[in-house]
Amino acid sequence: MTANPDLVAQGESAVNARGDVPTVKLLIDGKFVESQTTEWRDIINPATQEVLARVPFATAQEVDAAVASAKEAFKTWRKTSIGTRARIFLKLQQLIRENMSELAQILTREQGKTLPDAEGDVFRGLEVVEHAANIGTLQMGEVANNVAGGVDTYTILQPLGVCAGITPFNFPAMIPLWMFPMAIATGNTFVLKPSEQDPMVTMRLVELALEAGIPAGVLNVVHGGEDVVNAICDHRDIKAISFVGSTRVGTHVYNRASLAGKRVQCMMGAKNHAIIMPDANKEQTLNALVGAAFGAAGQRCMALSVAVLVGEARNWIPELVEKARGLKVSAGTEPGTDVGPLISKAALQRVEGLIERGVQEGATLELDGRNPHVAGYEQGNFVGPTIFSGVKQGMAIYEQEIFGPVLCVMDAADIDEAIEIINANPNGNGTAIFTQSGAAAHRFREEIDVGQVGINLPIPVPVPLFSFTGSRASKLGDLGPYGKQVVLFYTQTKTVTERWFDDSTVAHAPNTTISL
Numbered sequence: 170m171t172a173n174p175d176l177v178a179q180g181e182s183a184v185n186a187r188g189d190v191p192t193v194k195l196l197i198d199g200k201f202v203e204s205q206t207t208e209w210r211d212i213i214n215p216a217t218q219e220v221l222a223r224v225p226f227a228t229a230q231e232v233d234a235a236v237a238s239a240k241e242a243f244k245t246w247r248k249t250s251i252g253t254r255a256r257i258f259l260k261l262q263q264l265i266r267e268n269m270s271e272l273a274q275i276l277t278r279e280q281g282k283t284l285p286d287a288e289g290d291v292f293r294g295l296e297v298v299e300h301a302a303n304i305g306t307l308q309m310g311e312v313a314n315n316v317a318g319g320v321d322t323y324t325i326l327q328p329l330g331v332c333a334g335i336t337p338f339n340f341p342a343m344i345p346l347w348m349f350p351m352a353i354a355t356g357n358t359f360v361l362k363p364s365e366q367d368p369m370v371t372m373r374l375v376e377l378a379l380e381a382g383i384p385a386g387v388l389n390v391v392h393g394g395e396d397v398v399n400a401i402c403d404h405r406d407i408k409a410i411s412f413v414g415s416t417r418v419g420t421h422v423y424n425r426a427s428l429a430g431k432r433v434q435c436m437m438g439a440k441n442h443a444i445i446m447p448d449a450n451k452e453q454t455l456n457a458l459v460g461a462a463f464g465a466a467g468q469r470c471m472a473l474s475v476a477v478l479v480g481e482a483r484n485w486i487p488e489l490v491e492k493a494r495g496l497k498v499s500a501g502t503e504p505g506t507d508v509g510p511l512i513s514k515a516a517l518q519r520v521e522g523l524i525e526r527g528v529q530e531g532a533t534l535e536l537d538g539r540n541p542h543v544a545g546y547e548q549g550n551f552v553g554p555t556i557f558s559g560v561k562q563g564m565a566i567y568e569q570e571i572f573g574p575v576l577c578v579m580d581a582a583d584i585d586e587a588i589e590i591i592n593a594n595p596n597g598n599g600t601a602i603f604t605q606s607g608a609a610a611h612r613f614r615e616e617i618d619v620g621q622v623g624i625n626l627p628i629p630v631p632v633p634l635f636s637f638t639g640s641r642a643s644k645l646g647d648l649g650p651y652g653k654q655v656v657l658f659y660t661q662t663k664t665v666t667e668r669w670f671d672d673s674t675v676a677h678a679p680n681t682t683i684s685l
């Protein structure tokens with residue numbers, strides 16, 4: 170990977186070669202440092218099994234040092250002017266654009282998704298950086314004049330202090346960028362704990378953030394797994410935690426960090442259903458389904474993993490299978506690839522195991538993507554597009570988040586039955602309806618208990634003018650990442666009620682007592 174030349178010159182690159190395998194650095198107090206830990210994990214190219222680098226599991230002392238640096242930096246950062254904060258993110262968005270192709274290549278090598286998807290991953294994060302550059306208008310309070318005679322009340326939104334972010338493997342650029350730009354733009358300092366499976370693109374973005382002008386200590390990075398996450402949950406100097414990842418881990422983080430008195434937001438797992446009405450535009454709908462079910466190898470929290478075919482739409486299965494069969498499975502760096510590898514051998518085994526359970530539990534395997542031949546990448550973690558029909562509630566392939574290129578197809582007699590199925594599923598991350606009926610779409614929008622709702626749109630991820638959301642098992646905490654909500658998440662509202670005595674008039678008007 171190409172690191173920032175200025176930082177390399179100082180020996181501070183986020184990833185340096187040590188022996189023949191580079192090591193990923195911690196960022197503490199503005200310096201990229203080698204961890205003193207004895208626990209390391211390989212970062213592996215999922216298409217080739219090449220070891221790209223080694224990532225440390227930081228020690229408790231290193232986590233403490235990162236938090237201490239952030240705490241010290243907060244003393245001055247909280248007083249930094251709006252313009253100074255905003256301009257850093259204006260610069261950062263420019264640097265990300267200039268380095269887009271390099272960022273996408275790093276991301277594809279360690280995560281596996283196609284290069285266009287990797288650029289999309291970076292771009293969706295870039296949009297949040299642009300949003301952070303608008304912090305001047307986003308962090309304004311409210312004023313009420315004369316709440317009593319001569320008395321005004323106003324609110325100010327003040328930063329909390331040290332905040333932390335814990336991110337998943339599937340969007341290693343976008344999700345760290347959901348977090349640290351908005352936290353820092355609102356005047357907080359930050360400790361980021363990226364996914365240990367693919368932290369290299371995150372570290373390149375962090376290098377760019379320093380180059381854009383984020384001062385020492387304002388942004389820190391520690392790597393690791395369960396122990397580091399628990400240390401963050403328990404740390405008394407961390408005020409708020411933003412988590413994105415699985416429901417199991419997110420629930421643990423929410424409970425543990427809340428008990429330690431922190432503000433917590435957890436965006437978690439999913440089982441996203443699409444309702445296909447028989448009046449939908451067939452070609453558009455099938456193309457959308459195939460892209461949303463199998464793109465990024467199904468490793469999106471917004472992947473459409475269940476299609477509920479209503480009435481006559483159930484006859485569309487053969488055409489759906491043909492479209493899915495036509496997708497190209499290969500390394501993300503190969504031109505024309507539609508479906509890249511899964512993140513790890515463990516993920517591959519889990520997905521293959523679930524496909525086998527689907528067969529055993531009686532679902533019909535319409536398309537079996539197991540063991541595809543991928544010329545030149547025989548060691549890659551590949552599963553091709555896989556489709557089950559006749560899927561029922563209670564089957565493991567329905568109840569679990571597969572997080573692979575596997576689409577479950579169910580039937581429903583009408584829209585009411587389809588909505589009932591979706592609302593009975595514990596997850597409430599994303600959903601979509603495909604129809605030409607405004608009335609059906611309206612009914613769906615009103616009745617469905619899911620955070621992100623798409624109408625003839627398969628993956629309705631909100632742009633940062635809005636906030637990402639979720640309901641039921643997909644989200645804990647009331648405020649979402651980015652958008653307006655995250656400004657409230659990362660700030661404390663202070664409400665000031667004030668009056669001033671005008672010396673020239675007070676002497677003539679002694680009765681200034683007010684009653685509220």
Ligand code: NAD
Binds near residue numbers: 398415470639
């Ligand atoms: P994960 O929960 O395994 O890991 C997320 C983070 O938690 C990582 O940083 C990891 O190091 C840490 N972690 C893992 N195990 C831990 C443990 N036992 N204790 C404490 N911390 C632990 O998630 P993942 O596999 O990296 O990502 C995929 C999941 O993330 C899917 O469930 C997906 O739906 C979800 N996701 C949700 C959203 C959303 O916005 N709702 C977005 C992206 C991904």
